[in-house]
Amino acid sequence: MPFLTNFNMNNIANFLETLDTYLGSSSWFVFLLLGTGLFFTIYLRFPQFRYFKHAIRITRGRYDKASDAGDTTHFGALTAALSGTIGTGNIAGVALAIHLGGPAALFWMLITAILGMATKMVEVSLSHKYREIAPDGTVAGGPMYYMKNRLNWKVVAAIFACCTILASFGTGNLPQINSIANVFETTFGVNKLLMGSILAIVMALIIIGGIKRIANVTKRLVPFMALLYILAGIAVLITNYENILPAIFSVFVNVFSGAAATGGFLGAAFAWVFNRGVNRGLFSNEAGQGSAPIAHAAAKADEPVSEGMVSLLEPFIDTVIVCFFTGIILLSSGVWSDKVDNTFQKTDTYIVHQTDNTAQLLAFLSQQKEGAHLYFSGEINVVDGVVISPVTVIHNRSVAENVKVFEKGKTPFTGTLTVADSRITNDVTLSGKSLLHSAPLTSEAFSRSFLGDFGKYVIPLCLLLFAFSTALAWAYYGDRAVVYLFGVKWVTPFRIFYSLALILGAVVDTTLIWLFTGVAIVLMAVPNLIGILWLHKEMRSEIKKYWDKFRQEHPKEKVPKGF
Secondary structure, three states, rough: OOOOOOOHHHHHHHHHHHHHHHHHOOOOHHHHHHHHHHHHHHHOOOHHHHOOHHHHHHOOOOOOOOOOOEEHHHHHHHHHHHHHHOHHHHHHHHHHHHHHHOOOOHHHHHHHHHHHHHHHHHHHHHHOOOOOOOOOOOOOOOOOHHHHHHOOOOOHHHHHHHHHHHHHHHHHHHHHHHHHHHHHHHHHHOOOOHHHHHHHHHHHHHHOHHHHHHHHHHHHHHHHHHHHHHHHHHHHHHHHHHHHHHHHHHOOOOOEEEEEEEOOOEOHHHHHHHHHHHHHHHHOOOOOOHHHHHHHOOOOOOHHHHHHHHHHHHHHHHHHHHHHHHHHHHHHHHHHHHHEEEEEHHHHHEEEOOOOOOOHHHHHHHHOOHHHHOOEEEEEEOOOOEEOOEEEEEEEEOOEEEEEEOOOOOOOOOEEEEEOOOEEEEOOOEEEEEEHHHHHHHHHHOOOOOOHHHHHHHHHHHHHHHHHHHHHHHHHHHHHHHHHOOOOOHHHHHHHHHHHHHHHHOOHHHHHHHHHHHHHHHHHHHHHHHHHHHOHHHHHHHHHHHHHHHHHHHHOOOOOOOO
């Protein structure tokens, strides 16, 4: 878009990278997230395993009562929340995690999900308990309500609600639509701006109806999109069956030692693998972020813990099943470490002093001092689209090959390019062979099966359903935060603005989107994690009350020991 100049794009990228370094990529947040899940796993005696079967029974409506208050059923709330988690993270997020950290990153995604099952149960239970009825008669809930009504943290609650609105764009809007637009342009040649405009209109038509219409749409979309994705994925695994066991083995080996270089993949240190796996795991299942409690607050239930138990199924379905499935597809196909022809995105492209030293290149990409000398500033010469100066072009964390430079997208460039801090400042387009990441990587993997080119078409369709349903759910999360802060009258303006933002999300650089997403997640998650840790005793008490009441109402049912 004209107003996004190269200079501004680079400045925005650098600013977001700095924020992400101190927030999304920082070790303190990773340990806060995993530490919270580990604490509740032990403190509540492994609820993700002990209550799993009971949670399935609740979801199926076995214990429903006509008198339960709420806007939707347990299953409706689960599918609405799942539509918010099963999205880009399962297709593009897994691919990005493996692209950044190698196979071991998938292991840390799984660990994040297993521990996150306990975290999710706690945050949903507490949010459901302190929910309110909005002036328009709909249910309003989420962490901001337990912060206000129980902890009396009114300022923190307001900050959380503000961060929820920010994250509705950073998690549910921009990255979802950006992935859809990118993969549709790559596969079908559909103009990104056109795609964003169409989706903006469809979004507006749906979200005006609120949670009931969103739940009605998502409970039909989620099962269908999951079945389509699984069937196509099985085709990839059948084609590459001899690589399945080695792929699984690669996930669990070297999880504490980092990832070695292989093919076009330059490798990754343990800290980087660990952080990227946890970070992408949270983006996918959102356990601890505080988003799903907003959808679950609308469920018809007189016992908050019952809805909390339903929610622990989400990280399992989203990450342990769907993300692991995607990861094995990527690894068994071999595409994750192969360079393929593609058009380069500017924020993923670096010009460095010429070198073939893998260790130095990895240090440069990891922003370590050992690679600082590779930064290049100056001018490089290009003749008929070919770079003739002694430099190395890095794209998608790999050494690019057969690089061609074009002006206005099609005409081979001849002249001088200006580079500042390893970034090209000219308005040119680069293409060549490099690694892929995000949705294009998954799309390439699906094409490496007996489905052939048809496999490439599966991902755009699945991504359209996955990501759009996520954007729908986050529209609801955002408008509940608007209700909390400003009242019901501001919901419609928010929904209109949210829909229009899809147009921007379709055309902005993917890497900028992911950086913004990482920052938004942390800003939303931190106050929620601190809040539920503060209320750990109340949570344990609520579980005891739930089982005491359950024994009275269902004397023939088995109850887990200890409560």
